[in-house]
Amino acid sequence: MDRGTIKTQEEYRARLIIILGVIRFLLLQALSFRGHDESSISKNRFFLEMMSWYKEKDLNAKTLLDSTGGNHLMTSHGIQLQLCQACAEETTKAIIDDIGDINFSLPVDESRDASIKEQMAMVLRYVDKHGYAIERFIGIKHVGDTRVASLKAALDGMFLKHGLSMSKLRGQGYNGASNMRGEFRGLQRLILDENPYAFYIHCFAHQLQLVVVAVAKCCSSVLDFFNHVTLIVNTVNASCRRHDELAQEQHDNIVSQLESREIFSGRGKDQATNLVRPS
The missing domain is CATH 3.30.420.40 (ATPase, nucleotide binding domain)
Structure with a gap:
């Protein structure tokens, strides 16, 4: 009975380590655990799909996870939340210990x-x-x-x-x-x-935000600039067609300037990019 109990505990611990590894990956990448459909035929069950992928790549993990009973799967939403909370507490404890x-x-x-x-x-x-x-x-x-x-x-x-x-x-x-x-x-x-x-x-x-607002209000040219930029952004983003037309126009202008040697190509020069959304 003692040998059986020790073996059961070791298997349970091994399954827990596998599941915690999946949870840590999802947490670090800020990914969702559940999709809108958690039925057996759904392909949007993020946590369960990753568990399935893990078992396909590791036969030992597949044997270990498939051999357990229905009450020891540790894949329910409630247990996911508990393990996430445990990860949060351990992370906070590490921060507090670092502060000392x-x-x-x-x-x-x-x-x-x-x-x-x-x-x-x-x-x-x-x-x-x-x-x-x-x-x-x-x-x-x-x-x-x-x-x-x-x-x-x-x-x-x-x-x-x-x-x-x-x-x-x-x-x-x-x-x-x-x-x-x-x-x-x-x-x-x-x-x-x-x-x-x-x-x-x-x-x-x-403070910087207040400075920008104050400068914009006291300088008519700056205020007009921001107002026109806002109008352009709202007008273009309201329509996919207008957005594509503007992007194509910009692309044609860059190609024309490259051919006429007005600008030069290279890393970090004239590539399409996006501004980070301000917080």
Whole structure:
């Protein structure tokens, strides 16, 4: 009975390692686990299809996974979520261990998810033992409202959960919202009352956005430029035909300039590309 139990445990562990390998790959590549159709005839079952591919490439894995009973497959959606949560906890633990007892700063922002829920995203920025500035996303917390007290309570809860000390905080960065940066009643003031060394810095990305808006408003030519660019983009992207016509026109212009030696070909020169969507 003991030998049978040990063998069963080893097989269970081996199946778990295979499934965790598939889950880690999907998580690292930010791929979906499930498609719109999870029936046996569907080809969009991302997690299950990858498991099938794995078994085709590794006969030992196929034997191991096919020999188990129906209750030990570990492929249900609930178990997938549990394993994903376990991966998230291990990743967070590694981040906290890397921070150790050193000081850190705290950028925080508010965002809404696809279900229109208000959430607070927390990031830790610190200098590691090699002297590199590291920025790590530590968690996201749903908040019922954006009042200062609610944000502070959510922040304290995340600090307590991860074993972080407010006394090690040396910087805090937010956007320009009054509930975040308020000098007298904002979140930064509550943190400063608790730790006077947690200096507040207005997020540079938000500052740059405000600068661009201010410059555009005070300079009519810049304002006209952005307005015309917006109109062109909206007009072209509203129609696939117009988009193709514009792309073909640009291609013909580049070919003509290359033939006339006005421009020259080469790596990084005049290739078709796309702008990254601004966040």
